[in-house]
Amino acid sequence: MSLGTLVENDKRYAEAFKMFREASDQENKMKTWILQDFSKLIKSTFLLKIEQNIVEMMGIGSGFGQMDMHLFDVIGNINHKINELVVEPNVVEIEKFKSSIASSVEYSNVTLDILIVSVFGKKMFGNQWRYFPTGRDIEEIIDGLGLNYMTDVINSKLDISECVDGNSDNGKLLLDFITHADYFSERASPELEKAIFEALDSNEYCFKEDVLHG
Ligand SMILES: C[S@@+](CC[C@H](N)C(=O)[O-])C[C@H]1O[C@@H](n2cnc3c(N)ncnc32)[C@H](O)[C@@H]1O
Numbered sequence: 001m002s003l004g005t006l007v008e009n010d011k012r013y014a015e016a017f018k019m020f021r022e023a024s025d026q027e028n029k030m031k032t033w034i035l036q037d038f039s040k041l042i043k044s045t046f047l048l049k050i051e052q053n054i055v056e057m058m059g060i061g062s063g064f065g066q067m068d069m070h071l072f073d074v075i076g077n078i079n080h081k082i083n084e085l086v087v088e089p090n091v092v093e094i095e096k097f098k099s100s101i102a103s104s105v106e107y108s109n110v111t112l113d114i115l116i117v118s119v120f121g122k123k124m125f126g127n128q129w130r131y132f133p134t135g136r137d138i139e140e141i142i143d144g145l146g147l148n149y150m151t152d153v154i155n156s157k158l159d160i161s162e163c164v165d166g167n168s169d170n171g172k173l174l175l176d177f178i179t180h181a182d183y184f185s186e187r188a189s190p191e192l193e194k195a196i197f198e199a200l201d202s203n204e205y206c207f208k209e210d211v212l213h214g
Helices: 010-023 026-044 066-076 091-103 135-145 169-179 190-201
Strands: 054-060 081-087 110-115
Touching: 010 026, 010 091, 010 169, 026 066, 054 066, 066 081, 066 091, 091 110, 169 190
Parallel strands: 054 081, 081 110
Antiparallel strands: none
């Protein structure tokens, strides 16, 4: 049986991503970065260059907008209107993002222009198995435009304990997110599954005990 591609299954992707966020400390790390580092940066450099009261943002793969909303919190605090162009293929995620913005008064300063990209069967960013733009791909595009920019790397840990139990639905979702293949454990060959577990075991960012939530 051949492997399916997770980004082609919007609902399963949304569930797998939720599971990934629960099993990792990525959300906290990113939130802390936004509230501390980004907040300082925007006050010290970026703000000085803004002549109008409108901040134009672009979100590449914003998902359901969790991180974008933290960014809005920081930018909105200094009384700016925000226009964000969101490039996102997942309709389930984008609908969630739109309804969060529409239903909360604190984001009444935010306008979203949604661009739904199709990733179905398209060769993107390198080869047919690479649907995702990596940070490096985006840097290359910005380099090509001759723009100045700064980058930062935020490392986070992932608890893979659930994956060890072959019957755990949460473990299966997490494995789907890690491999970007939907229903990976049902469809992968035993050799491939073994290779993935070996790779996870030797990855410095993966661990198997629940120290994040304990
Ligand atoms: C790991 S999620 C991150 C979501 C969000 N940035 C966050 O941190 O909460 C990656 C997102 O990229 C989207 N994505 C996948 N392929 C894409 C592509 N070719 N262009 C833009 N977004 C893409 C996925 O649908 C998904 O919502």
